[in-house]
Amino acid sequence: xxxxxxxxxxxxxxxxxxxxxxxxxxxxxxxxxxxxxxxxxxxxxxxxxxxxxxxxxxxxxxxxxxxxxxxxxxxxxxxxxxxxx
Numbered sequence: 001x002x003x004x005x006x007x008x009x010x011x012x013x014x015x016x017x018x019x020x021x022x023x024x025x026x027x028x029x030x031x032x033x034x035x036x037x038x039x040x041x042x043x044x045x046x047x048x049x050x051x052x053x054x055x056x057x058x059x060x061x062x063x064x065x066x067x068x069x070x071x072x073x074x075x076x077x078x079x080x081x082x083x084x085x
Contacts, residue, residue, distance in 0.1 A: 001070040003082035009067050013060055019082050024071070026064065028055045037064060039071050041082070047072045 006024070010017050015036065016027045022042050025035040036053050040046035047068045053061050071079070 001067075001074050002078070002080040003071075004080060006067060006071045007083065009063075013063055013067075015064070024082065026068070028052070031055060037068050039068050041079075042076065044075065045072050 003024070007017060010026055014029065016029050016032070018025050018027065019041070023038040023040055026037045026039075027035055031052065034050070034052045034055075036050055036056070038048040047065075049065060049068070053064065056064065
């Protein structure tokens with residue numbers, strides 16, 4: 001999964017994202033100070049899901065976890081360029 005695909009899917013869930021030097025963080029739009037999840041930009045298979053995901057429906061939670069795992073499993077050099085909101 002590329003960063004562009006990930007960004008599109010995150011937006012379709014009604015969520016937002018932000019890139020910093022080592023992670024992409026996913027947020028619920030009205031709670032930008034509480035990340036729902038982090039995916040490492042430097043290490044494969046590194047995903048952190050937070051307890052704040054209780055803000056989401058079970059269906060959105062499942063979709064978010066699936067998206068994060070797909071991105072985390074993609075080799076770093078195959079993810080392409082990332083943008084930021």
